[in-house]
Amino acid sequence: MTVKGIKKAVRIAVASGKGGTGKTMVSLNLAAMFGRPVQLADCDVEEPNINLFLRCAQLEKSDVTMQIPEVDASRCTGCGACGEICQFHGIVSLGARALVFPELCHGCGGCMRTCPSGAITERPHSIGQVAVGQQGHVRLVEGRLEVGVSLVPPVIRAVREQLLDDMPAILDAPPGTSCPVVATLRESDYVLLVTDPTPFGLHDLKLAVATARQLDLPCAVIVNRAGEDQVGLYHYCRTEKLPVLLSLPDDRQIAEVTSRGDLIAHALPEYGLMFAELAEKLKLELRASGGLL
Amino acid sequence: MNKIAFTTSGKDFAAQMDPRFGRAANFLIYDIEHNSLQIMDNKEGRDASQGAGIQAAETVVRAGVDTLVTGHCGPKAFKVLDASGVAVYNCTAATVEEALAGLLAGTLQPASASDVEGHW
Structure with missing residues (x-):
């Protein structure tokens, strides 16, 4: 995207609609396999959890007021x-x-x-804090809402303001399609929508697609816990011309590795390969947006 | 004590007391001097996503109430009522009638602070 003639690096938002589809898992593993320095923004400021996996040694904190x-x-x-x-x-x-x-x-x-x-x-x-840390090639920017405060969007905007313009960024959105999600998606270049093949997953995917389109953002779908598609998820994606960039199977190992606080891209090589491929597909998709990668 | 507000789920003296203040169904306002009754719907307070207690406190203060009899009153509502000079009485009476009798007989004590946390 272009601001005052200066090209900014791309920002990829990971959203879902339905909660618990695997947004954070996808964001983390995509960042791990991105192949170059990347920023990872935890915009789920009501319950930030990316650093439970990244475990940055040091965090530089500042107040959001x-x-x-x-x-x-x-x-x-x-x-x-x-x-x-x-x-x-x-x-x-x-x-x-x-x-x-x-x-x-x-x-x-x-x-x-x-x-x-x-x-x-x-x-x-x-009303909250923003913490910045580094783990390997991943630069973390985490927002954290103060307990008892209900104003989420200003903290998310503070997270976005801490992002560097010359490094690509992956923004892990909160669930839903309300103001906090819009605050995360705004000024992004591309939206990855993580869903699962359940009636609830498809219902909320439709809401999330409508939200992304309202904001004029191109989007693609990642299916998690893929298995028998009884709800017509793939049919919906075809009809809406939504590319499905990745399907992760309903594999118990994924849950086991993730519940230990590890990344499947590191612990299970076959998934590392899938996320490396996802990063490549994204680069092709994003070429159209003109953003720097 | 001149105008007393009761929180109630009904519309007359025989009605049940509503233990909530901010999200009470109705306020029954009794004017002692004129011996008159007024019912105020607390729709705005009930439907508020936040600040129901403040909203309800504003409603009763604007109605000219100087005494409130309710089940429980949270900190924000109490702050507004206190600043506006409204005496708050917490009670466990089942009906408005009973609560009024307790108030007039002097068995209820005015509260000096909120008796519950917000969102109790």
Whole structure:
């Protein structure tokens, strides 16, 4: 993708719709077999788990903050203008001094702008952390939402901001198709959708495809725990012209290796080969997008 | 004490108390001076994804209530009610009638803090 004439390296998002299809497993193994330095972004900031597998020796952490209002009691007249504009009840004023509820604030700054007596200023409020680490040729960028905070997208945006522009990146998305997923997919070049051949998997794959297409992103499918296709998954992919870049069998060894915190690409050579092939197929697919690999 | 709000699942004095405040079905508001009753639907609070307690507190404060009788009240709702001068009474009465009798007889004590965590 091109920004101000500078070519940026490609960003591949791994999403699914349904949870538990194997997004993190695919992201990790693809990164392991990428064949050149690559970044791996853990955008599942509500429960980041990539580093359980990567085990970076050192993580450089920084706080993600959001501006929240602070009320100067001596200037607040209790007029209620701030509470009226806030749709989230992050600030409430009922004749008395305005009260701020940081956990409900979305950081829009509307209350500060509408306060007629200039009683509201802003201060940074921590909503999470971003950690950066390195393991072999993989550069990890992990987002972690603070407990009790529900604003996921700002932490995901902070993860994206920590990504280097000149190195390809694989972004491991959270499940679903709501704001956190859109925050991950936005400004990506390509989407890999991991699914399984179950009614739930196919149902959510359709939602995920619709989301990716709404964002104008090309996408391909990876089938995990492939076996008998009773739900018409492959038929759907053919009809929708979605390339199936990889089918992983329903193999007990995959679960065993993964549950130990290891990568199948390392522990089981046949799968290492499959992920190396996936990386090559992706490079062909991405040539069209004009991104640097 | 002039205007009292009760959290209830019904619409009159005989109705069951709703132990929740933020996500209570209705507020029954009793005006002692005028001996009148008013029912307020707490739809906004019930349907809120977050901040139900704050929403409910705003609703009763705007209605001019000075006393709230409910089962439990969380920290955010309590903060708004307290700042607005509303006295909060927690009770285990089964019906609104019973809760009112307890309040008027002085057996209920005003709460000095929230009695449950948020999202209890």
